[in-house]
Amino acid sequence: MAAAAAAAPVSALESAWQVRRPSFPSSHSGISLSLPLSAHSFWGPKSMQLLIANFSEFQLATVFTFLLHETVFFLSGLPSLLFERFGLFAKYKIQKKSNSSAYQNRCVLRLILYHVCVNLPVMIFSYPAFKFMGLRSSLPLPH
Helix, strand or coil, rough: CCHHHHHHCCCCCHHHCCCCCCCCCCCCCCCCCCCCCCCCCCCCHHHHHHHHHHHHHHHHHHHHHHHHHHHHHHHHHHHHHHHHHHHHHHHHHCCCCCHHHHHHHHHHHHHHHHHHHHHHHHHHHHHHHHHHHCCCCCCCCCC
């Protein structure tokens, strides 16, 4: 009884952020995969309110999506690039060709150019289609 009284009440906003993911039927494994999204996580309601209050839906759907995509894309490949540059993959390579630092730099710069000149315009020009399909940034977000 004391433990229940010690728990903080959940506000309406926090309860709206409890995302319920679908779980597999019990015939698969018997393990429920419904995991609530913590309201106190990094992307909780306060962060979303800050973004929604200070940026337009267009900026959120294009610029922030682009920046998030680029960050994940380039940071995920960074370990492989560094391993290649320092020769740590040399004994595991199938191809005999060794890429120089200048070649790697040119490849990364071309990737950045491609992402800015192709991916960003696609994100910008597809925004009206997503808006037509019901994209919104107001709270509560859809489940």
